[in-house]
Amino acid sequence: xxxxxxxxxxxxxxxxxxxxxxxxxxxxxxxxxxxxxxxxxxxxxxxxxxxxxxxxxxxxxxxxxxxxxxxxxxxxxxxxxxxxxxxxxxxxxxxxxxxxxxxxxxxxxxxxxxxxxxxxxxxxxxxxxxxxxxxxxxxxxxxxxxxxxxxxxxxxxxxxxxxxxxxxxxxxxxxxxxxxxxxxxxxxxxxxxxxxxxxxxxxxxxxxxxxxxxxxxxx
Amino acid sequence: xxxxxxxxxxxxxxxxxxxxxxxxxxxxxxxxxxxxxxxxxxxxxxxxxxxxxxxxxxxxxxxxxxxxxxxxxxxxxxxxxxxxxxxxxxxxxxxxxxxxxxxxxxxxxxxxxxxxxxxxxxxxxxxxxxxxxxxxxxxxxxxxxxxxxxxxxxxxxxxxxxxxxxxxxxxxxxxxxxxxxxxxxxxxxxxxxxxxxxxxxxxxxxxxxxxxxxxxxxxx
Numbered sequence: 001x002x003x004x005x006x007x008x009x010x011x012x013x014x015x016x017x018x019x020x021x022x023x024x025x026x027x028x029x030x031x032x033x034x035x036x037x038x039x040x041x042x043x044x045x046x047x048x049x050x051x052x053x054x055x056x057x058x059x060x061x062x063x064x065x066x067x068x069x070x071x072x073x074x075x076x077x078x079x080x081x082x083x084x085x086x087x088x089x090x091x092x093x094x095x096x097x098x099x100x101x102x103x104x105x106x107x108x109x110x111x112x113x114x115x116x117x118x119x120x121x122x123x124x125x126x127x128x129x130x131x132x133x134x135x136x137x138x139x140x141x142x143x144x145x146x147x148x149x150x151x152x153x154x155x156x157x158x159x160x161x162x163x164x165x166x167x168x169x170x171x172x173x174x175x176x177x178x179x180x181x182x183x184x185x186x187x188x189x190x191x192x193x194x195x196x197x198x199x200x201x202x203x204x205x206x207x208x209x210x211x212x213x214x215x216x217x218x219x
Numbered sequence: 220x221x222x223x224x225x226x227x228x229x230x231x232x233x234x235x236x237x238x239x240x241x242x243x244x245x246x247x248x249x250x251x252x253x254x255x256x257x258x259x260x261x262x263x264x265x266x267x268x269x270x271x272x273x274x275x276x277x278x279x280x281x282x283x284x285x286x287x288x289x290x291x292x293x294x295x296x297x298x299x300x301x302x303x304x305x306x307x308x309x310x311x312x313x314x315x316x317x318x319x320x321x322x323x324x325x326x327x328x329x330x331x332x333x334x335x336x337x338x339x340x341x342x343x344x345x346x347x348x349x350x351x352x353x354x355x356x357x358x359x360x361x362x363x364x365x366x367x368x369x370x371x372x373x374x375x376x377x378x379x380x381x382x383x384x385x386x387x388x389x390x391x392x393x394x395x396x397x398x399x400x401x402x403x404x405x406x407x408x409x410x411x412x413x414x415x416x417x418x419x420x421x422x423x424x425x426x427x428x429x430x431x432x433x434x435x436x437x438x439x
Contacts (some may be wrong), residue, residue, distance in 0.1 A: 009228060081228045081304065145229025145300070160251040181246065181289055182260030190260060190287070192247060205251055207229040207300045 001070075001106055003086045003140055011084045012077045013103045013140040017070025022107035024065040025076055029103060034072025042067045046112050055113055061099065061129060065111070076103045076140075082206065083147040085167075089135025094170035099129040100210070101141045101166050109137035119176045119193060128162075132170060141167055145208035152199025162193040163209035169201030220293075220329055222370050224307040231300040232307055232326055232370045236293025243288040243334075244299050244327035253295035261290040266334050276336055279357045284322065284336045299326050305373045305438060312365025317400040318432070320371055322359040324396060329367030337362050342406040345421050356423075358392065362400065371397070375438025382429025390425045393439040399431030 001023065002016045012031050015023055024042045042065040045052065055061045068074050078100075089095065089109060096114075105111065111133060118127035133139055143166045150158065152172060165174065175198075178191040197203050220242050221235040231250050234242050243261055252258075263273055263286055276284050291297045301324075312318065312332060319339055328334065339360035343353045363369050373396050380388060382402060389407070398404070405428075408421040427433055 083228065145302075145304075146225065146227040146231065148225065148231070148298075157254045158251055159254060159256075161249055164250050179258055181258060181287075187260055190246070192249075194249075196254070207225070207227075207231040207250060207302075209300075209302045212302045 001138060003104070003138060005084045005086065005140070009081050010077060010079065011142070012075045013084055013086065013142075014073060014075045015104060016073045017068070019071040021070040022067055023074070023104045024067045024107060024111070025104040026062055026100070026102065027064075027066045029076040029078065030066070030068070031075040031077045033068065033074035036072040037074050038069035040067045040069070041065070044111070055129070061113060067107070078103065078142045080142070080144065082143045082145055082208070084140055084142045085147060085204070086138065086140045088138050089133065091136040092134065094132060094134040096130040096132050096168050096170055097141050098166045099131065101143065102131050102133075103140040103142050105133060105139035106137040108135075109139055110134040116174055117176060119178050121178060127176065143204070143206035144210050145206050148205045148207070150203045150205070152197070152201060152203060154200040155198065156200075157196055157198040158203070159194045159196055160205055161209065162195060163211050164205045165195055165197065165203070166206040167204040168197060169203075172201040172203055173198045220368055222309045222327070222368055224309060224370075225298075226307075229300065229302070229304050230307040230372070231298050232309070233296060233298045234291075234327060235296055236291065238294040240293040241330040242291050242297065242327050243330060244291070245325065246285060246287065246289050248299040248301060248326060249289065249291075250298040250300045252291065252297040256295040256297050257292040259290040259292065261288045263287060268335060273336070276338070276359065279338065284359070290330075299370070301326055301372045303372070303374070305375055305436070306377045307370065307372045308377060309368060309370050311368055312363065314366040315364065317362060317364040318369070318397055319360040319362050319400055320369075320397040321395065322361055324371045324373060325361050325363075326370040326372055328363060328369040332367035332369055333364040335362045336360070340404050340406055340425065342423050345408060373434075373436035373438070375436050378435045378437065380433040380435065382427070382431055382433060384430040386429040388427050388433065390427065390435050392423050392425060394435050395425050395427070395433070396436040397434040398427065399433075401431035402433060403428040
């Protein structure tokens with residue numbers, strides 16, 4: 001499979017598939033395709049009935065993914081302004097992509113989801129879902145706005161805004177916390193939500209907060 | 220502090236702070252920071268802005284002024300984003316140099332910069348509403364006086380003008396992004412084409428007279 005990113009402001013990821021090659025994505029992302037492309041569903045059954053109900057009813061994630069089979073071309077977009085990156089995963093390499101950011105992945109990439117706990121503070125952050133992708137294979141994702149990449153050494157940490165994290169290596173840990181704005185009771189009352197990410201591994205941040213720019217396909 | 224704009228679809232600014240250096244930003248603009256950068260609360264009162272003045276601004280209308288800023292203390296990097304498209308500019312203010320920036324566009328500024336929120340201009344609607352009242356619109360701005368660095372973001376692109384003494388230009392009310400405190404501002408009215416139901420509605424514009432810098436942005 002070949003993936004080419006076309007356009008800059010609201011780009012598309014154009015995949016060219018050989019006969020029998022398959023890719024998957026969330027429903028509603030396809031922009032155009034070759035009539036020769038086959039279509040099907042990839043059902044998500046990880047975690048059994050309760051796992052599925054948690055993902056779909058609580059997390060708002062789809063029951064199934066859409067699957068496209070070559071030969072031919074097919075283009076995808078999240079229909080929002082944002083940089084798109086194409087990543088090749090080695091066998092066994094795992095990465096985590098923020099919910100509603102994955103554009104496409106080859107069928108050799110194993111797909112799973114997990115929940116990042118929020119701080120649980122009343123009226124504040126309740127956590128979010130990430131897609132876990134495990135190689136071998138190729139995938140593409142789209143951020144909100146620009147994408148900034150950082151490589152953290154083992155034990156190296158940085159604090160990021162709640163909505164800024166778009167992708168990371170699975171080895172990078174993420175933990176939500178409330179960042180006090182100064183000391184005392186007032187400082188804690190005014191605290192804002194942030195994530196502490198700790199290496200080793202790559203971290204990708206986006207410059208727009210999805211909660212303020214929610215457009216983007218089914219998400 | 221050193222500030223660099225990271226360009227593209229939705230630009231961000233990357234600030235590098237030396238040990239003990241401080242940068243102030245509106246609450247909620249931080250994109251990321253290094254772990255060792257400390258976060259404090261900086262009240263408007265500590266910047267010389269009285270609570271009475273702020274309450275007066277809020278009473279006038281849609282002023283976005285908060286009662287505090289988030290203060291980030293180095294050493295380390297901190298990045299900010301206003302979560303929108305538009306040019307990000309870094310401006311070094313000379314000692315005593317003052318710029319008036321429309322509210323909602325300031326990203327961050329050096330601790331050495333003097334900050335004061337103000338009303339840049341105001342106008343009353345020439346056409347009464349259904350209750351017979353003529354609504355007053357206030358144009359709020361952040362007045363920033365050097366020395367120090369400020370970072371701001373426009374809607375769309377920024378066009379820069381430097382007016383000579385007595386030289387004049389006209390902008391739409393939304394088009395003015397910032398101006399020096401040396402320029403004169405006056406509201407003028409343009410008659411617009413007749414509208415079917417409401418009749419002719421004059422259009423407010425800003426007449427600006429030099430000397431001084433004027434920044435206009437292309438989006439609203």
